[in-house]
Amino acid sequence: MTVCTRFAPSPTGYLHIGGVRTALYSWLHARRLGGRFILRIEDTDLERSTPEATAAILEGMEWLGLHWDAGPFYQTQRMDRYREVLAQMLAAGTAYHCYCSKEELEAMREEQRARKEKPRYDGRCRNRHEPRPGVQPVVRFRSPDQGETVVEDLIHGTVRFQNAELDDLIIARADGTPTYNFCVVIDDWDMGITHVIRGDDHLNNTPRQIQILRALGATPPVYAHVPMILGPDKQKLSKRHGAVSVLEYREQGYLPEALLNFLLRLGWAHGDQEVFHMDEMIRYFRIEDVHKAASAFNPEKLLWLNAQHIQAMPPADLAQRLWPYLQREGIDAACLRAGPELEQVVLALRERAKTLVDMARGALFFYRAPTEAVAADRDKHLRGRGELLRRAAEHLAELPDWTATSLHDALQALADVESEGKLGKIAQPLRVAVAGCAVSPPLDQTLAILGREESLRRLRQALAWTE
RNA sequence: GCUCCCAUCGUCUAGUGGUCCAGGACACCGGCCUCUCACGUCGGUAACAGGGGUUCGAACCCCCUUGGGAGCGCCA
Secondary structure (H helix, E strand, O other), X not given: OOOEEEEOOOOOOOOEHHHHHHHHHHHHHHHHOOOEEEEEEOOOXXXXXXXXXXXXXXXXXXXXXXXXXXXXXXXXXXXXXXXXXXXXXXXXXXXXXXXXXXXXXXXXXXXXXXXXXXXXXXXXXXXXXXOOOOOOOEEEEOOOOOOEXXXXXXXXXXXXXXXXXXXXXXXXXXXXXXOHHHHHHHHHHHOOOXXXXXXXXXXXXXXXXXXXXXXXXXXXXXXXXXXXXXXOXXXXXXXXXXXXXXXXXXXXXXXXXXXXXXXXXXXXXXXXXXXXXXXXXXXXXXXXXXXOOOEEOOHHHXXXXXXXXXXXXXXXXXXXXXXXXXXXXXXXXXXXHHOOOHHHHHHHHHHHOOXXXXXXXXXXXXXXXXXXXXXXXXXXXXXXXXXXXXHHHHHHXXXXXXXXXXXXXXXHHHHHHHOOOOHHHHHHHHHHHHHOOOOOOOHHHHHHHHOHHHHHHHHHHHHHHOO
């Protein structure tokens, strides 16, 4: 049987980082085994599901490159199927109507809690044959009360549950709509899911789902419950920890492969390797090797990985990825054409940028001449150095060829006469003059990329800032 | 409360009975490199939660304790 995995988020909010990791693991598992990966939207909670959330999930998955082979399927569009199975189960006696009111159930749970018992439905409607007038019944699954249900989990190993601990869960509400635990089971079954990879907060639901499947005569899939992701402080990950939505990471200039790499390594390792490219992730990832313990999100490491991926990416690709961020900084297509080759700029910037946002900001001055210098940098490096700028411009203007190496030699020669050979003394003023601030790629490279004409123009323009 | 899960440096992890006075990475602290900022590079600090077993031998196996987490909805 060919492997089939799925990612089944409910569209009640943005696609968060924990969800992305389970999606990644499912995707990777399917990819490595040549299987299929399905996307399913669990939108049975009409109250909280929104089309915006669905759109955000799809957008996030696409940005990450986690392509799905089928779907997205929507549970709200499968209601007829659920009702069909519900009717079958009712007829077969594996499910029954329950006429208990919410108040009655709450009172029962209260009593159980008072007795220090686990609150659970006691099955009082199991043998009721007469409807209660005026009460719309829910449908409950008839759960076995003896024996045990064993979950063979790929990550946790064998986990045993006493059936006596399982109560008769509600599988359809009074209004006839099916509930989560029921829909998942039917969907996974209908869609031929062979491996259910999901958060370990579902581990406790698994025996119930297995029981429903058995009642239906279906073979349960293989399960793998992945641990959750905690915030840096080991507390449940939430907004106060910073970005939790994937799309926020896009905004902040992270590469999807870096985010995926980070999430992959959170709870999984392949020896000492830290940086994984997509093909390696697919080749090496084994769901069986995922850790059992929850792990804390480490933003610094993500940042470091992002820098690694930025440096490893071919300049042409990187330039393409950078473009939207440059646009956001106000550079338009005409501006880009008028300036230096973006690949050259990217090449000069890539080892000092940790995010695409950093890089776009660092690239700005190549396309838009500074109209003024950063005040502190001007005061420190430019004030009173007008003569230096003039001589530098003169000197450089005579260069036969305008390349980084010849510029380097020329700058060194200039330093020899101006500052006893100390390049630092002249490089900073010149840098602030052409870049508008004290930080840029090496000056020789920067001038080479800017070109002769533009460099000289900027040096002359900066004379105004030396007063 | 009950059921289930989990436990190696601050963090992510390697490690599946001897090769571990525990290795790598991020972060941190020093040195080097250097025209700025970075990159890089060299070095350093830092962990097997505690207690019992099993064994010639335990980070690795078993039990208990402690600590964390999840679930116990007509939410998903």
